[in-house]
Amino acid sequence: IELLLHVDEFPDFDRAFADFPVPLVVGHLGYMWTDCGLRAPGFQALLRAMRSGRCWVKLTGPYRISTQPLPYRDVTPVARALLDAAADRLVWGTDWPHVMVKGPMPNDGDLCDLLADWIPDPALRRRVLVDNPATLYGF
Secondary structure, three states, X not given: OEEOOOHHHOXXXXXXXXXXXXXXXXXXXXXXXXXXXXXXXXXXXHHHHHHOOOEEEEEOOHHHXXXXXXXXXXXXXXHHHHHHHHHXXXXXXXXXXXXXXXXXXXXXXXXXXXXXXXXXXXXXXXXXXXXXXXXXXXX
């Protein structure tokens, strides 16, 4: 089940879904404004859920959580914290067709370019782009 929720509003996210019978996928890097900080209880709960193997996170829509323009430098620590917590529980996407965007329409090429900064290691990038989705979606 894919969830689109603001993890900062769910400090017990990991406990609330601990016994859920299917894998969970949370979009938009947890959909938490970056100025909430990495220590926000809901973000920490998301990291625990990932580490437990119960939850996946999509590296999508950085423009939805950033307080800065492209290249959304304030999102990089969020992406790297997710990567450090459980690189095997991350998948990537463009968030196309970018519905309900408040501001300039994102360029998918620019969004692709962010991966080199977020995940500098080519082997880890391959895991996020190829191996993890194959595991999650069974192909």
